[in-house]
Amino acid sequence: MTTPRPRAVVIGSLVLFAVIFAVLTFELSASASTSAGKTQAARKARPAPTETKTDAAEPEEPAPESVEPEYEYVEPEPEPEVEYVEPEVEEVPPVVTSSS
Amino acid sequence: MIEAIPHTLSTQGWWIVSRSSAMVAFVLVTTSVFLGLTMAGKPVRDPRFAKALRALHEQTALAALVAIGVHIVAVLADPWLKPGVAGVAVPFVLDLNRFWNGIGVIAAYLAFLLGLSFYLRRHIGARRWRQAHRATIAVYVLGLFHALGAGSDTGSLLFLAFAGLTALPIAILFVYRLGAARRREERRRLASRRPLPDVV
Numbered sequence: 001m002t003t004p005r006p007r008a009v010v011i012g013s014l015v016l017f018a019v020i021f022a023v024l025t026f027e028l029s030a031s032a033s034t035s036a037g038k039t040q041a042a043r044k045a046r047p048a049p050t051e052t053k054t055d056a057a058e059p060e061e062p063a064p065e066s067v068e069p070e071y072e073y074v075e076p077e078p079e080p081e082v083e084y085v086e087p088e089v090e091e092v093p094p095v096v097t098s099s100s
Numbered sequence: 101m102i103e104a105i106p107h108t109l110s111t112q113g114w115w116i117v118s119r120s121s122a123m124v125a126f127v128l129v130t131t132s133v134f135l136g137l138t139m140a141g142k143p144v145r146d147p148r149f150a151k152a153l154r155a156l157h158e159q160t161a162l163a164a165l166v167a168i169g170v171h172i173v174a175v176l177a178d179p180w181l182k183p184g185v186a187g188v189a190v191p192f193v194l195d196l197n198r199f200w201n202g203i204g205v206i207a208a209y210l211a212f213l214l215g216l217s218f219y220l221r222r223h224i225g226a227r228r229w230r231q232a233h234r235a236t237i238a239v240y241v242l243g244l245f246h247a248l249g250a251g252s253d254t255g256s257l258l259f260l261a262f263a264g265l266t267a268l269p270i271a272i273l274f275v276y277r278l279g280a281a282r283r284r285e286e287r288r289r290l291a292s293r294r295p296l297p298d299v300v
Contacts, residue, residue, distance in 0.1 A: 004155055004159065009156070009159040009163050010163060013128060013163045013166075017120050017121065017167075020120040020123050020124065021116055021117070021120040024116045025108055028108045028112055029102075030101045032104045033103075033104045
């Protein structure tokens with residue numbers, strides 16, 4: 001029996017690596033091509049901290065449109081009416097001039 | 101789907117490399133441990149066969165160390181995981197699956213220490229090296245638990261089939277080897293107790 005050459009093990013390992021790499025790439029790409037699959041693949045792939053580490057990932061759903069904040073209409077209180085007070089006019093007695 | 105490949109590789113390339121290298125490493129460690137246990141049982145007395153087995157055992161062990169190295173580098177470079185050097189170098193530091201990844205770090209250290217100790221056996225002594233080399237089964241067991249606990253492909257049928265089909269013969273060979281070592285030890289003890297024949 002001949003001694004196995006190291007080249008066989010190296011080539012075998014590289015081929016195995018290439019096959020697994022290709023299969024995983026195709027699998028992830030196929031999942032990513034559908035939005036539902038994308039979510040499923042992301043959850044399956046990176047379970048624990050996916051929820052907290054999603055900053056790098058693309059958003060699954062379109063961001064909600066910006067909605068103008070609704071303001072409640074409050075009728076302005078009427079300003080207190082200022083009572084008009086007629087200024088008191090000092091009565092001046094009529095000056096009588098005698099013309100004699 | 102083809103259009104999605106560049107995007108997948110740019111965003112998840114390192115993760116795919118780490119998964120692929122981990123699976124290759126696991127296959128190589130399993131093969132090497134299986135061959136090592138088979139050699140220890142001395143199934144065939146033919147020295148050429150034993151030499152071929154030993155060469156294959158050594159080559160698969162070295163290739164496994166390279167695959168483990170690639171796995172560590174890929175995990176370190178993963179932009180999503182961001183483990184940092186401490187995360188891959190110090191057991192039980194990485195936040196994600198802390199226990200199972202910690203086991204993986206220990207398994208990697210053991211793999212490098214025990215695997216490369218083969219080339220230092222002249223310095224550490226053949227007997228001591230052989231005793232240490234028996235602990236290599238721990239690399240396989242810890243690696244298996246690391247893969248089952250922290251691996252992204254734990255649910256894969258192919259992985260489970262491979263792990264299950266190889267774990268059983270390895271367990272049988274290991275138990276057989278333990279029994280053989282115990283029997284050998286007992287024989288040696290009995291031989292040492294036997295009185296020496298009188299020399300006239």
